[in-house]
Amino acid sequence: MSYFRRVIDAMTGYVPGEQPPPGTPIIKLNTNENPYPPSPKALEVLRNLESEWLRRYPDPFARRFCEAVSQALGVPADGVIVGNGSDELLNVLIRSCAGGQDRPVVYPIPTYVLYRTLAALQPATVVEIPYSPDFRLPLASLIAAQGAVTLIASPNSPSGHGVSQADLRQLAQNLSGVLVIDEAYVDFAETSALDLVEEFENVIVLRTLSKGYSLAGLRMGFGIAHPALLSGLFKVKDSYNIDAIATAVGTAAIQDQAYKNACAEQIKQDREILTVNLRGSGFKVFDSQANFVLVTPPQGNAEFLHQALKHQGILVRYFKQPGLEDKLRITIGTAAQNQLLLEKLTLLPGQNP
Numbered sequence: 357m358s359y360f361r362r363v364i365d366a367m368t369g370y371v372p373g374e375q376p377p378p379g380t381p382i383i384k385l386n387t388n389e390n391p392y393p394p395s396p397k398a399l400e401v402l403r404n405l406e407s408e409w410l411r412r413y414p415d416p417f418a419r420r421f422c423e424a425v426s427q428a429l430g431v432p433a434d435g436v437i438v439g440n441g442s443d444e445l446l447n448v449l450i451r452s453c454a455g456g457q458d459r460p461v462v463y464p465i466p467t468y469v470l471y472r473t474l475a476a477l478q479p480a481t482v483v484e485i486p487y488s489p490d491f492r493l494p495l496a497s498l499i500a501a502q503g504a505v506t507l508i509a510s511p512n513s514p515s516g517h518g519v520s521q522a523d524l525r526q527l528a529q530n531l532s533g534v535l536v537i538d539e540a541y542v543d544f545a546e547t548s549a550l551d552l553v554e555e556f557e558n559v560i561v562l563r564t565l566s567k568g569y570s571l572a573g574l575r576m577g578f579g580i581a582h583p584a585l586l587s588g589l590f591k592v593k594d595s596y597n598i599d600a601i602a603t604a605v606g607t608a609a610i611q612d613q614a615y616k617n618a619c620a621e622q623i624k625q626d627r628e629i630l631t632v633n634l635r636g637s638g639f640k641v642f643d644s645q646a647n648f649v650l651v652t653p654p655q656g657n658a659e660f661l662h663q664a665l666k667h668q669g670i671l672v673r674y675f676k677q678p679g680l681e682d683k684l685r686i687t688i689g690t691a692a693q694n695q696l697l698l699e700k701l702t703l704l705p706g707q708n709p
């Protein structure tokens with residue numbers, strides 16, 4: 357007999373990107389962290405934390421944070437749910453809404469691999485529908501699958517493409533289940549689907565402080581949806597899922613939109629420069645709305661380059677998955693980091709045509 361349920365024995369756990377200990381002399385372009393520090397105002401709050409906040413249990417709904425989100429994004433404060441990273445909210449959504457064959461989890465692939473892990477844990481039947489090679493959304497098949505939960509990352513990872521608002525509206529209209537629009541990378545994109553929340557009760561838009569706000573270590577994400585949809589999720593989440601430190605620091609970070617926007621602007625500019633330079637060196641680079649680019653090296657030797665770069669002190673992401681074997685996902689770093697990456701990449705053996 358196993359200690360575990362059959363589905364746990366059968367599944368493979370989620371494998372996060374490599375996280376070397378802080379201080380390791382390495383350029384980390386593998387997990388889409390922001391290369392810039394968090395807002396100075398957020399750090400100021402962190403330095404001045406009162407011990408009383410730690411002695412007491414935190415606010416289970418992080419209402420101060422919800423108010424700040426309401427101010428910053430112009431959404432009602434009672435339409436916000438806060439999570440221990442948006443990963444927790446994805447977990448809560450699937451636990452709340454999906455399960456078995458009758459309540460499947462549906463998403464286009466390739467996308468965020470955690471979706472598959474969370475469905476396997478539930479367990480819920482998974483329907484994975486491939487994107488076209490140029491990443492057009494398989495709209496008709498997604499609608500036909502009628503997921504209890506349909507997940508669309510936009511901008512998507514690892515491709516970086518944004519899904520059009522028109523396609524998302526079609527989905528929202530034609531699904532009887534929940535449509536999750538995972539906007540982890542929206543801070544680097546030109547558009548958002550946030551407006552759909554007002555229009556459709558079955559839509560939840562997920563955001564995170566991990567990417568745009570440089571706070572991946574804080575673990576804070578949030579969802580915006582109709583209170584009717586949130587009411588079920590509140591039953592399922594841990595009561596004290598967001599700690600007092602995260603609530604205080606995250607609130608200051610959300611309030612400092614100007615700082616976040618300035619960092620994102622810089623990253624978007626550097627993304628364009630890296631894209632042009634890589635294309636000039638023969639790489640295929642997919643157009644990206646995120647803080648990373650998906651690239652195909654001229655020789656297709658992505659796995660080799662991943663290893664070779666690692667030996668030279670640069671981490672990028674390689675996915676050994678169908679359709680991605682010949683590609684690398686590279687997080688946009690500082691201008692200097694991107695330049696160094698480019699130099700190493702073009703000097704490695706087998707790169708010059």
Ligand SMILES: *Cc1c(COP(=O)(O)O)cnc(C)c1O
Nearest residue numbers: 441442443468509540564566577
């Ligand atoms: C990074 C990421 C998240 C979540 O991150 P958290 O750190 O848990 O907030 C969610 N979805 C996608 C597609 C991501 O890339």
